[in-house]
Amino acid sequence: MGFLTPQRLLTGAAYFFTAYIVLRIATIIRLLYFHPLRSFPGPRLAVITRWYRGYFDVILQGEWLRHLQYLHTVYGEVVRIGPNEVHFSMPQAYAEIYASGSPFTKEPVLYKCFGMDEGSFAIVDPHKSKKRREMLLPLFSRRAILKLENIVQEKVHTLITRIVAHGRKPVDMSLAFRCTTFDTISDYCFAQSFNALGAEGFQHPLLINMQTSIKYFWLLRYFPFILPLAYSMPQWLAERSNPLYKEFNVVRLQVEAQVDKFLASEAELENADHETVYHHLIRPKSEKNHETPSRASLFDEALVLLQAGSDTVGHTCIIGTFHALRDNHIHMKLSNELQEAWPNKEARISLSTLERLPYLTAFIKESLRVSHGVITPLARVVPKDTTIAGYPVPAGTIVSTGSTFMHNEPGVFLDPLKFNPERWLAEDTRDLDNHFVPFSRGPRMCIGFNLAWCELYLIFANIFRKLDMEIFETTEKDFDYKEIFVPIRQGRHLRALVAEKAL
Numbered sequence: 202m203g204f205l206t207p208q209r210l211l212t213g214a215a216y217f218f219t220a221y222i223v224l225r226i227a228t229i230i231r232l233l234y235f236h237p238l239r240s241f242p243g244p245r246l247a248v249i250t251r252w253y254r255g256y257f258d259v260i261l262q263g264e265w266l267r268h269l270q271y272l273h274t275v276y277g278e279v280v281r282i283g284p285n286e287v288h289f290s291m292p293q294a295y296a297e298i299y300a301s302g303s304p305f306t307k308e309p310v311l312y313k314c315f316g317m318d319e320g321s322f323a324i325v326d327p328h329k330s331k332k333r334r335e336m337l338l339p340l341f342s343r344r345a346i347l348k349l350e351n352i353v354q355e356k357v358h359t360l361i362t363r364i365v366a367h368g369r370k371p372v373d374m375s376l377a378f379r380c381t382t383f384d385t386i387s388d389y390c391f392a393q394s395f396n397a398l399g400a401e402g403f404q405h406p407l408l409i410n411m412q413t414s415i416k417y418f419w420l421l422r423y424f425p426f427i428l429p430l431a432y433s434m435p436q437w438l439a440e441r442s443n444p445l446y447k448e449f450n451v452v453r454l455q456v457e458a459q460v461d462k463f464l465a466s467e468a469e470l471e472n473a474d475h476e477t478v479y480h481h482l483i484r485p486k487s488e489k490n491h492e493t494p495s496r497a498s499l500f501d502e503a504l505v506l507l508q509a510g511s512d513t514v515g516h517t518c519i520i521g522t523f524h525a526l527r528d529n530h531i532h533m534k535l536s537n538e539l540q541e542a543w544p545n546k547e548a549r550i551s552l553s554t555l556e557r558l559p560y561l562t563a564f565i566k567e568s569l570r571v572s573h574g575v576i577t578p579l580a581r582v583v584p585k586d587t588t589i590a591g592y593p594v595p596a597g598t599i600v601s602t603g604s605t606f607m608h609n610e611p612g613v614f615l616d617p618l619k620f621n622p623e624r625w626l627a628e629d630t631r632d633l634d635n636h637f638v639p640f641s642r643g644p645r646m647c648i649g650f651n652l653a654w655c656e657l658y659l660i661f662a663n664i665f666r667k668l669d670m671e672i673f674e675t676t677e678k679d680f681d682y683k684e685i686f687v688p689i690r691q692g693r694h695l696r697a698l699v700a701e702k703a704l
């Protein structure tokens with residue numbers, strides 16, 4: 202025992218501390234002067250610690266993208282933004298990183314922070330991701346969307362009925378749209394919805410909970426142990442000691458119950474009103490050698506689909522409606538086109554008829570362009586030494602760029618911050634279409650884009666054909682956002698005074 206004297210302990214600690222400092226200094230020198238990315242310009246602090254970015258993500262809560270835009274004005278089109286990471290601002294880099302067949306893989310640290318590790322969205326391994334996508338795609342192909350169009354038609358019909366029943370009180374359109382998209386995707390998954398549209402004032406607790414949980418994503422990116430630790434504790438302890446646990450668990454428990462019902466009884470699947478995502482996951486087609494995912498993976502998939510399939514579409518509806526309601530020219534053009542194509546509003550109009558309307562189509566594209574459903578640059582890992590937009594990039598580097606850089610490219614989208622559907626009606630829009638990436642591109646592009654288009658056509662067509670709407674106390678300032686993978690709006694919700702159109 203005499204061996205561990207206080208004197209010796211102190212000396213040991215001093216050696217340890219000195220060794221740590223020397224090692225740290227050596228790492229910093231290596232990162233700055235000997236690292237393969239040393240020739241890329243960027244802030245020195247960002248090169249030596251990921252906490253440079255962490256400050257904008259966690260402390261300023263979602264300010265990184267704004268800062269990134271500033272960094273490009275200072276350092277040019279490529280910036281080293283981390284010890285092992287570069288960001289590109291030019292379209293050519295987008296085309297190469299997210300090319301079809303691209304071997305770049307998703308960067309695990311970013312995709313783990315959503316707490317849905319085994320769902321399609323967060324799977325990193327390209328082989329596993331391909332298999333999962335093959336299992337999901339039959340429900341999201343164009344053919345499947347046309348077959349199940351009725352689900353969307355019904356939800357949109359309920360949306361209109363509920364809004365009209367609201368009377369002359371201002372309607373929270375932000376929540377109303379989100380309820381519609383949430384009920385649609387839950388019906389797609391489970392052949393029954395959570396009936397968010399039936400909630401008083403569209404305030405469905407599950408939906409509100411999902412929205413709140415998004416705000417914690419960046420915290421989980423830097424402290425990834427928080428959720429697994431909470432899940433490993435007894436529930437009462439986790440609830441008391443960890444406020445995040447409650448936000449995430451409320452949603453998880455409801456989703457688990459739904460998936461377990463399918464797992465417990467074959468009859469549940471057989472008696473479903475229509476084919477669902479879970480028919481394909483639980484009873485995979487044998488000819489493709491797919492296996493039923495684990496129970497945990499089935500839960501994660503449900504969380505992914507509910508989150509990815511509701512927030513994004515709902516948000517695009519909010520942005521498009523706001524712009525149409527504050528610009529009379531846009532509002533009139535939309536209403537007139539719809540009135541002409543759809544004289545009897547009591548009859549249903551089909552998706553394929555709406556797809557032929559040029560102004561509505563241009564309006565939806567512009568809503569997708571300016572709303573940036575996913576705004577955080579989509580980080581990928583380079584598998585072997587390569588060049589991106591002419592810059593040599595070594596294997597293992599994390600690279601990214603994002604839709605905001607594509608959609609605000611002034612050489613392509615003139616006056617890019619202006620909401621202008623007419624830009625899509627020009628004679629030749631090939632250049633615009635090449636830069637239009639709301640659903641990303643390549644092997645990990647959005648699975649749900651056909652469903653998203655279907656919902657956007659039916660929601661916009663129905664509200665502008667059937668409702669007279671007037672903005673209520675909502676201004677441009679309410680649309681300031683923080684970047685937490687998706688844009689999180691800071692101000693008041695979009696509200697409108699609404700009445701049913703007479704004819």
Ligand code: HEM
Nearest residue numbers: 322509510513514574575579639640641645647648649653
């Ligand atoms: C306006 C609506 C939508 C937008 C703007 C949008 C955008 C995106 C983007 C940009 C990605 C790529 C993300 C990444 O690489 O990390 C993505 C992936 C994904 N989206 Fe969407 N999305 C929309 C609607 C939907 C819908 C309705 C679903 C319904 C299921 C859905 C399901 C997914 C899934 C599962 C992925 C992950 C795909 C993978 O990683 O392989 N999305 N979405």
